[in-house]
Amino acid sequence: MLGRALRLLSEFRAGEHEVSLAELSRRSGVAKPTAFRLLGELVTWSIVERTSNGYRLGLRLFELGQIVPRQRELQESATPFLTDLHHATGETVHLAVPDGADVVYLQKLAVIGGPRIPSRLGGRMPAHATAVGKVLLAFGPPNLLEAALERGLPRRAPRTIAAPGLLRAQLDEIRELGWAEEHEESAPGVACVAAPVLAATGVAVAAISITGWSNRFTAARVIPAVRTAALGLSRTLTSDDVVHDVPGHNPR
Structure with missing residues (x-):
């Protein structure tokens, strides 16, 4: 599960304000239901944020990167x-x-x-x-x-x-x-x-x-x-x- 979550995180790209669930699933090769479940868990930890049309990287991930x-x-x-x-x-x-x-x-x-x-x-x-x-x-x-x-x-x-x-x-x-x-x-x-x-x-x-x-x-x-x-x-x-x-x- 951890490996698939990291694959999803790795598919966010510079300059993108948000990415849809379908696109993250396609890029990562993680099945859409599994991607939805994993992204929901990442949202709980503020690693990812849910937007009106998809997801974006969260503030907690930025904080971790700085340390x-x-x-x-x-x-x-x-x-x-x-x-x-x-x-x-x-x-x-x-x-x-x-x-x-x-x-x-x-x-x-x-x-x-x-x-x-x-x-x-x-x-x-x-x-x-x-x-x-x-x-x-x-x-x-x-x-x-x-x-x-x-x-x-x-x-x-x-x-x-x-x-x-x-x-x-x-x-x-x-x-x-x-x-x-x-x-x-x-x-x-x-x-x-x-x-x-x-x-x-x-x-x-x-x-x-x-x-x-x-x-x-x-x-x-x-x-x-x-x-x-x-x-x-x-x-x-x-x-x-x-x-x-x-x-x-x-x-x-």
């Missing part, structure tokens, strides 16, 4: 570095962590007039299609890359790397450089540079990125800034012992 200790502590430690980077570059800044073959965004500081970026706070993207993801694959534990290759490398945009051999070669280059670049691989018009946030073991626990318009984004201009921010956060986490293991270490 996840590892991500909250990482986000709080990163805020000064992200804010300084955002002000210094005038570009969109991200903080992301690995979760199997994906990355999950813990922070996003956007700019007015920037490109339409397919990322959101708490959202996820395939690791191979983003700069933060590629730097996490390059400096993370081997099982992250294994998870990505096992799932496959779907295209998010015309320039997304979809060949395993090409991805492996690029990750080797990223390890040598210490940073990753993405040029219209997650979405048209988007360019990005990312650097790893490293634990004391040298394994990446997060990544920081700067994103802008691909037609006027100069990687060389922002690489020193993003690497400095990532190094500063790495030192903070190591000295404060905030991060004890790798977020999302287990493949999904």
Whole structure:
């Protein structure tokens, strides 16, 4: 029952104000009578709220998300570095962590007039299609890359790397450089540079990125800034012992 309830919760999508019972049943594969019963239980606990035409995620779920200790502590430690980077570059800044073959965004500081970026706070993207993801694959534990290759490398945009051999070669280059670049691989018009946030073991626990318009984004201009921010956060986490293991270490 718990697994089916989680499947229902996983089918709510960003930007949807409500979802009908029939649609949640269709997306999740949970039979409509069972879905109705489970959603009723989730409503009782304020995990889900009933609306006039369906359901939406509830306040209690939001509250629980805010107290996840590892991500909250990482986000709080990163805020000064992200804010300084955002002000210094005038570009969109991200903080992301690995979760199997994906990355999950813990922070996003956007700019007015920037490109339409397919990322959101708490959202996820395939690791191979983003700069933060590629730097996490390059400096993370081997099982992250294994998870990505096992799932496959779907295209998010015309320039997304979809060949395993090409991805492996690029990750080797990223390890040598210490940073990753993405040029219209997650979405048209988007360019990005990312650097790893490293634990004391040298394994990446997060990544920081700067994103802008691909037609006027100069990687060389922002690489020193993003690497400095990532190094500063790495030192903070190591000295404060905030991060004890790798977020999302287990493949999904």
